Amino acid sequence: MFKTIREDIQSVMERDPAARSKLEVGLLYPGFHAVLMHRLSHALWVRGWKLSARFFSTIARFFTGIEIHPGAVIGRRFVIDHGAGLVIGETSEIGNDVTLYHAVTLGGITPAVDSSSQVNQKRHPTLEDGVIVGSGAQILGSITVGAGARVGANAVALHDIPPGVSVVGIPARVVVPRSATKSSRFAAYGAPDYDAPDPMARAVDGLLEQVATMSARIEDLERQLKNKPAPIPPGHITSEDFNDDKTDDSVKGEKP
Structure with missing residues (x-):
């Protein structure tokens, strides 16, 4: 004791x-x-x-x-x-x-x-x-x-x-x-x-980094879509389909 x-x-x-x-x-x-x-x-x-x-x-x-x-x-x-x-x-x-x-x-x-x-x-x-x-x-x-x-x-x-x-x-x-x-x-x-380090601060910093990364990817995808020509919808007829040579060949059953 x-x-x-x-x-x-x-x-x-x-x-x-x-x-x-x-x-x-x-x-x-x-x-x-x-x-x-x-x-x-x-x-x-x-x-x-x-x-x-x-x-x-x-x-x-x-x-x-x-x-x-x-x-x-x-x-x-x-x-x-x-x-x-x-x-x-x-x-x-x-x-x-x-x-x-x-x-x-x-x-x-x-x-x-x-x-x-x-x-x-x-x-x-x-x-x-x-x-x-x-x-x-x-x-x-x-x-x-x-x-x-x-x-x-x-x-x-x-x-x-x-x-x-x-x-x-x-x-x-x-x-x-x-x-x-x-x-x-x-x-x-x-x-x-x-x-x-504050564990909550670390968690928030990690979320902010992910948001910044996703925002950059979204902006890049938007630029790519903006520079890409619009696709032709199915069944859409263009002016090339009325070319005289193609029309004659189609009437004769020949391939263009």
């Missing part, structure tokens, strides 16, 4: 440049306080002391503004930065080296009309090792966020997120593929560390 707490403090020092000392983190960081109280309440929860566990988690929420259900499973070196308004649901599972920012929700979206059937059922997300979730992001349902993935601020994730990618938007879309996020460098708020 004490080793885990020391790792939590050291992780805050490594990921938050505003942290001046371990003593400051231990005394004044509400995110660390919430994690510390959760480790205590979770230990009570798994031993069957449910009411006591909920009591300590409620105390933590009152003093920190961070709500972590004591049933949530959280790995080592977990960091909550700022933390106000953060919610982690009962069946959430969080791996090692995960970072969450304020107003993040790890919630469930199953219907509440039959809550008794959902007891002990997996309803909340799983975050694998090294995930970073930016402020205001909502990760909802029994989905998995792959190892090393980054969820940008205010994104809404409703489906599984592959390992190592960065996602943004509503709904969350991949903006940085796995090959571009191999760096182990920490990315605050889950934001890409360089200008990432």
Whole structure:
């Protein structure tokens, strides 16, 4: 337990440049306080002391503004930065080296009309090792966020997120593929560390290119039709059909 707490403090020092000392983190960081109280309440929860566990988690929420259900499973070196308004649901599972920012929700979206059937059922997300979730992001349902993935601020994730990618938007879309996020460098708020293309902008650009290509082809076809002589309709008689020689040959039954 004490080793885990020391790792939590050291992780805050490594990921938050505003942290001046371990003593400051231990005394004044509400995110660390919430994690510390959760480790205590979770230990009570798994031993069957449910009411006591909920009591300590409620105390933590009152003093920190961070709500972590004591049933949530959280790995080592977990960091909550700022933390106000953060919610982690009962069946959430969080791996090692995960970072969450304020107003993040790890919630469930199953219907509440039959809550008794959902007891002990997996309803909340799983975050694998090294995930970073930016402020205001909502990760909802029994989905998995792959190892090393980054969820940008205010994104809404409703489906599984592959390992190592960065996602943004509503709904969350991949903006940085796995090959571009191999760096182990920490990315605050889950934001890409360089200008990432907007997936909607890319889609619109692709449509505009197709429209321009089709317009050019249509103009070319119009020019070809304009320069091409009009076809003679079937059965149309021209002045050449009344040539004297052709008429005489036709009367005689000879071929012209």
